[in-house]
Amino acid sequence: MILLVALAGGAGAAARFALDGAVRDRWPSEFPWGILVVNVLGSFLLGFLTGLVLDGAGDAWRLVLGVGFCGGFTTFSTAMTDTVRLARRGSVRPALLNLAGTLALTGLAAAFGLGLAVLG
Template identity: 50%
Template sequence: MTVLLVALGAAVGAPLRYLTDLAVRRRLRSAFPWGTLAVNVAGSLMLGLLVGLPAPSAVATLVGTGFCGALTTYSTFGYETLRLARAGLRRHAVANVLGSVLAGLAAAYLGILLAQAVT
């Protein structure tokens, strides 16, 4: 049952990540990976909310591991950071690392705070 919940969450999270990144890239047309940053921050916020709420184990598996795990992407973040650095856009690469880590942590913390405020 656990594997099925993870798969169901991932089946929604992965296409949403792809479509979000595609939409952001088309709209902004920037070398900076705004789409990946957006999904990683959104996933961090959602995971923070989930952790802050008294979510049942099945919900945590479906949403936390499945959906958020597939929505967010550390491998793409790493690849895009290296791509920026190799292209000579070192400031973009550093901004991506600092912005992603700081915004992700802030979003997770905000999610926890929001969950505590409503419970």
């Protein structure tokens, strides 16, 4: 199980790197859109997975996909580092938008994923 979680974590980190890069290439900006997209998508996936586990899916799914893949995919620490970087550059509004947007959007995405899994 440890090996599967580690492999899934590596796959999640690689997926984060690819998606963040694709978003940054498509929409170059000082604002960290790529990491925001990654964290919102990861929160949705984790909420959905949580709903499946609560509905009877095996605990292995929670460990491999939740702890492994989603743990490697999402990155709260990078989001907060980006927020501090923006603030230190004097981009206070974008920094506050990143902070508030990350917290609000990831919470909503997780709730939506959970609801979709449980109700859908």
